[in-house]
Amino acid sequence: MAERRFEPSGPVRGEYVPPADKSISHRAALLAAMCDEPVAIRNYLDAADTRSTLEALERLGAGVERRDGELLVRGVGLRGALETTGGLLDVGNSGTLMRMLPGWLAGQPGRSWRIDGDESIRRRPVDRIARPLAAMGAEIEMRAGRFPPFMVTGGRLHGIRYELPIASAQVKSCVLIAGLLAEGATEVVEPVPSRDHTERFLARAGVPFTKDGHALRVCPVDELELETVEVPGDPSSAAFMVAAAILVPGSRLVVRGVGLNWTRCGFFAIAERMGAVLVGEREAAGAFAADEPIGELDVAAGPLEGTTVGPDEVPLAIDELPLVALLGAFAEGETVVRGAGELRVKESDRIAAVCSNLRALGADIEELPDGFVVRGSGAPLRGGVVDAHGDHRLAMLGAVAGLASREGVVVRGIEAAAVSYPDFVADLASLCGR
């Protein structure tokens, strides 16, 4: 495990283009593999998680070529001859791959695959996808009835109406993808909106798709067709640099080419409510081929006040809630996050791990079953030692905390950042003028 020390920093300054969006990269590759014609993907994220997706798709018979800086995916078709019946598909650390891929496999009658991943993935529940897929006609066998490794055996699927018990874009995407292969319409009802990248892709790929309030409906298709996809910058990765710019006095950062899909921008809205100076400007709609809005963010450091984040806002900022805790520790007053029990089943138990890490740096933070309460005095954290718990977002959180702290932070397990952001440490150093 690699240890790295992040010293208190001078202002974070300059222009910054974040790495490609992880969620959109996974979906671009998966849906491209389901097409009959080759699909070019520009700016595909090169990180551990999105490499796991390409490897799994290659094992299923898709071709993946890298040329002139873009990726060309030669798909096998929606009902294609998925090659490796009986084979093992290794999802590595990727929960998104683990939950979305079975949607496709479930609709391949009589074929079976075993899905497994790393130590963290083995702690993450898959019954949430097994329930709807079984109701549609597939067979899923899980370890201890709930966890990976698990077997997916495809069946002749039929459409269902499925009310998601939790807001989860991964589960929603899984059921919608299975719906492409089912007889009749499939309807998914979300309790509150979550990221909608899959829906945007499906609409682009010519799938009969409708949305009525929180109910999404797909009908089966014979084939998928996608034009070149260009992946925008990842707002979740950018959020770490944005947080650093908000917290380190004198900072001014311009973020370019960042995805500004509203279902991903909850953190920016929360930070603004806390008093951060953050001006967003969208580029012309449709500038990116995934029909995702992109734009620019202009961020400056300033004093913060505590805020309350409620359940409706949670899915829109789900991966950035650790950063909300960090801002809360530097803000004046109380910052409360509730309705975020899902954080306990992410790459780590992010409620327990964020609370113990920030406490180790001097924060007054209380763990709740479904969130946390942080009490700040408006003063910076002291600093200390944190453990990434093998979780990329916690590794990056520790680094940002170090920059803004009084005495610096040592991050144990900084290498975890490579899951979504391999150049994180170098990018951070260059923005701090190091």
Ligand code: S3P
């Ligand atoms: C993701 C959805 C979220 C998020 C994850 C990526 C996606 O998970 O936490 O990092 O790409 O669909 P849930 O949908 O399970 O909340």
